[in-house]
Amino acid sequence: MRPWVRFLPANPVGDARWRIRESEDAPVAEPEPLSRFRDIYEANYTRILGYALRRTDTADDAADVVADTFLAAWRRIDEIPQGEEARLWLYGVARRVLANHRRGQVRKDRLADRLRLDLARMDFVQPPPGFEELDRLSAAFGALRPKDRELLSLTVWEGLRIEDLSRILGCSSNAAKIRLHRARRRLARELERVGARAKPPTAVGHVEIGRASARPDTEEAH
Amino acid sequence: MNDQDDRLNTMVSRLARVRDEELAFLSVGPAAQALFQEVVSVQKPTRTLAVRRSPRRFAALSVAAGTVAILALGVMLGSTLIGSPEAAGLAFRSEDGYIVAEVTDPMAATEQLSAAFAEHGLDIDLQLVPVSPSIVGTVVAIGEEGTGGIETLQGGTCVTGGGGCPIGLRIPADYEGDADITLGRDAEPGEQFLSAADGFGPGEALHCSGLLGATVEDALEAIDARALTAVWRLSDGSDVDPATVSDYFVTEAIPWAGGEVLMWVATEPVTPPAEYLQAINQDC
16 A cells, blocks of 8 residues: 655745745736746646645655646646636646656656655655555555546545546546446445445544654755 | 445545645745746756656657558558548558557547547557657557557667667457557647657657767757757766867767757767667668
């Protein structure tokens, strides 16, 4: 089973949203593509980061997926749909980037270095006691076909609706609904097989992610 | 959604290692800012864009292949055409218990290509990625679940890090697996290649240039004459001003985007094997 993650020391950051501009009242207006990309980036950064972290084994890998996804978005800024659709478009790109990553095609470059440093504060740890059930869940989930896993993940982890799935997967809503139904059925079957019935959760809840006290050796200078 | 679905959703949610809300504090962090700045600074090859050094990096899965794979349908004796190749962007034929698929239109929509496989009962998803000229229309990567079984159809003249030059797929007729296939397509102007053949190989920007092993000084002149743009890189991965290393030697060239190449240089020239030299110098 993949290790769980919790955060180690976080560098103090201000509450205000960060801005790239040197000052808020900068007199020069940004070119449209840049301001649009900024809006998309700010609105979706943690979503794509979360998407990557939930599907990769290391923070390093997640950093690469995030960097490549936004790089692709910047290069194809004219293709990104408006509004909420942009989020789905980004998930679609992240999905392809991740697939390439799993084929060993993702670069290890300096583009994601800073993010890598930030994520280095995250500590991949084994879950606390009482995780036997979660282990079985994980085994059942891991036994599914990747496409089934992704359908269920996008639905539950990213909170996507059927119509969202259909856009990302490039199929009709009806097809997405049927695929999701089948994926759930196969998961239930796997759960039966590993002895973890689909019953309400017991005492084991979602893994808490803590921001533990600072660990000097991983703290970075600013 | 019924109760059973709810319960399954709850279980799946417990498998998520992290929730987006828990990452909020990172969204205001310096890493987010730095990544933004680096990404928007990328328009042409710059030192921040140290894409994979070479196709050799992913040799295990990469099966990048040669020239546009519109070859040879007609010359395949004993084969039987099936399907409607033009419409699908793929040509299928049946051969010795295999379904052989070749790309006829590397710019076809991926949905169309996947649908073409589905018509033949194959659960294969296609994606197209921008690649250097000599591997357009070829198989860049194969991802399979389970025991595998998909083979490549070799041919073409491209020189790739993955070895070989596969121009199509050989899929067992009874294949029941689930595969993702990546094919190369033409890059848009300025679009970065996601996979590339050897820059000195047939069909690439520096084919027959004789620059492998040349000094940086000579290479600068030749690259300029070919109206190419180059990024110069040392073997440690750092970029370098070519004027400061004019007596270094060219060790490798990676196509980066149309008209753009990544030149690797070192203090000593490399001595490549004869087969490699023969492959890159075809038709020179």
